Structure formats: C-alpha cells, structure tokens
Amino acid sequence: MDIYIKGTGIISAAGDNSEGTFLHEPPTYDTDKLLSKEPNYTAYIQPMQLRRMSKAVRMGIGASRMAMQQAGVEKPDAMSLGTAMGCLQDTEHFLAKMVTQEEQMLTPTSFIQSTHNTVGGQIALLAGCYGHNLTYVHRGHSFEHAMINAQLYLNDHPTHNILVGGIDELTDSSLQVMKATGVYRKANSTEQILNTNEPGSLAGEGATFFVVDKNPSEGSLHIKGIGISTPEDTAAAAAQLDKFMQQQGLSNTDIDLVMSGWNGNSSGKEFYDNINERFSASSIAGFKHLSGEYATASAFGLGMTMEIVKHGAVPAHMLLNGKQPKALKNILLINSYGHYLSIWHITA
Numbered sequence: 445m446d447i448y449i450k451g452t453g454i455i456s457a458a459g460d461n462s463e464g465t466f467l468h469e470p471p472t473y474d475t476d477k478l479l480s481k482e483p484n485y486t487a488y489i490q491p492m493q494l495r496r497m498s499k500a501v502r503m504g505i506g507a508s509r510m511a512m513q514q515a516g517v518e519k520p521d522a523m524s525l526g527t528a529m530g531c532l533q534d535t536e537h538f539l540a541k542m543v544t545q546e547e548q549m550l551t552p553t554s555f556i557q558s559t560h561n562t563v564g565g566q567i568a569l570l571a572g573c574y575g576h577n578l579t580y581v582h583r584g585h586s587f588e589h590a591m592i593n594a595q596l597y598l599n600d601h602p603t604h605n606i607l608v609g610g611i612d613e614l615t616d617s618s619l620q621v622m623k624a625t626g627v628y629r630k631a632n633s634t635e636q637i638l639n640t641n642e643p644g645s646l647a648g649e650g651a652t653f654f655v656v657d658k659n660p661s662e663g664s665l666h667i668k669g670i671g672i673s674t675p676e677d678t679a680a681a682a683a684q685l686d687k688f689m690q691q692q693g694l695s696n697t698d699i700d701l702v703m704s705g706w707n708g709n710s711s712g713k714e715f716y717d718n719i720n721e722r723f724s725a726s727s728i729a730g731f732k733h734l735s736g737e738y739a740t741a742s743a744f745g746l747g748m749t750m751e752i753v754k755h756g757a758v759p760a761h762m763l764l765n766g767k768q769p770k771a772l773k774n775i776l777l778i779n780s781y782g783h784y785l786s787i788w789h790i791t792a
Contacts, residue, residue, distance in 0.1 A: 449654045449665040451515025453507035454747040456650035458734040470761030471635045477647040478736035500531045500613040503651035504563035515655035521604035522576035524593045526586030528739030530560030584784025587740040588672050602658045609653035610743025637708040638730045645707035648736015652743035665750050669789040678714045692789045699726045700769045705779030707732040727769035729762040742779040753792040
C-alpha cells in the first residue's frame, strides 16, 4: 500500500490527543456506554457556527482540525471519510418530527444535516477543500474503505495529501436497539471488560482523522497493507489472517506489537484467544476498553497506534499480556465488528 500518516486527531471517550495528558491515567468507569469527552471546540470552530452543529459534525470538525494542525496542513487536497451510521442524532430528530407533526410543515434542516456525508461537507466548507470528497458507508468496513480510497487517490495524485477519517456517534435510541440485538451489553461494564467473557460489548463512539500522503518522513506511520473480509467463523478468520501474513511476507516472530480489537464479547473470544497464542512472543495491546465498540473503532485503534509510536511505549493500562515491545518495526492492527474483519500491517 505504501501510504504515510503525517497527523492524527482523536476525539474519544478516553479524551482527545490535543492534550499532553492523553492516556496517561488508566480509565475507571461503571456504565453501559462510553461517550466522547468533547474538547473546547472554540479553538477549532467559531461559536456562532458551533451552536448549530450536531455532535457528529462537531466531533468530525474538531478531530480533523487536530490532525491538520499536527501535520501542518491548512487545507487538504482531498477527503475520504467512513461512517456506518452517519449523523444519527439528526436522523432521529427528523423522523420524530415526521411522527409528531403528522408529516406536515416539516423544516428541512434536520433532514439536510442527517445525511451520511454531512460531516465531510462541513469539514470541506470550513477548510476550503473543494476537491475529491467521498464518504463510505459500509458498516464495519466503512473506515477501511475510506483508507483504501485514499490509497487509490494518492496513486493518481502522488504529490497530494488527503484527509481520512472514521466517525460514528451513539444515541439513546441506537443504544437500546443494539442492546436488544445483542451487540451491546445490557448491564453496566467496567474498565475490566476485556477480562470478561460475556455476550455483547461496551457501547462507544468517536471520531479519528488522519492526514495521509505518499511521502515518508520522520515520525510518520507507514501503512503497508490492509486486508478486509467477512469470515463466517473462527476458522475462516484465522485463514484470512494466514493469507494476509503471507501476502505481507511476515512470520509470527516478525510482529513487535499487536493492536487487538478484542471487545469482551464472548462470540469473538475463540478468535482473539488464537491471536494471543499465536503472537505470545509479541506485545499485545487492547483499545476498546478506552473507546467502546462501534463500527469505525478501527480508526481509533489506528490513532492509538500512532500515539504509541510517537511516545515509543504502550501505556501499561493498554497491555493485555504485560509485555512492552522491544521495538516498533512491524505492527498488526486486528479489528472485528460483528463479522467484519480488518487486518492492518503498519511500520514505524
């Protein structure tokens, strides 16, 4: 793949990476959902504009501005976003108005702001980016397809940069629906959720953005490959991992760090137990006890990888096997959301 991350912006339940204290302290909570800790947006958005923005739009603009500031970019050449649910809050508001007003005299504002590409459009307007701008809505592979699109764009425009992001928000209604379908746990969870083995995971949300280009530089993160699949069972998922490792020319002992998408859901335990055994000599870190589970959580996992490489060590409260990596040359990010599996090969 050969594309490079130059800047990262994270807004999550664990905080945001604009703060120097980001992830210094282990999390403590007892809740059924992890909502994003939103920063003071006035550093990125004018107050008059801010008051009219939904949560998803605020998070998207804030995280994208953090990424662009870190990369030293005022206006990206292009944009590529991934979201599974879009601006869910505005969608629910519009549908509720349809019912209460019996489909009469509806204002179009909530509908206009509820479309999945609203976040991308708002970022582009504020940044003055009028070029390539696509939003991918592919459930658990939304962010992965946004990054693959970034690679294709940069292959055709090797001197450009592109802003890539993954964003999803959580609402009370979506939480209840996902609990009823068994995706999220009905009871409260604590920061020990990764040490449990029960049905369902901890609900989450967040926005993570990256500035990506084709030019290697000091401190950049190199994405060498992405493998995506929808395996039917643990054996098929393990076969996909084998295939990806072969394609990347990697052996188990080559991996310094595994960023594990284990979320505590018993349905995925067998696969992640296999990963822990397979890479027992490597450092294994978890991130979903920080962000919660959501369709584009792989973006948060990638953002955490960038933070780890930047600081040269894994925070102790993220380690799943207690091993600090001796080096950070080859990193695997393995994430699953339902039956959507993605595997990333990253080098520092």
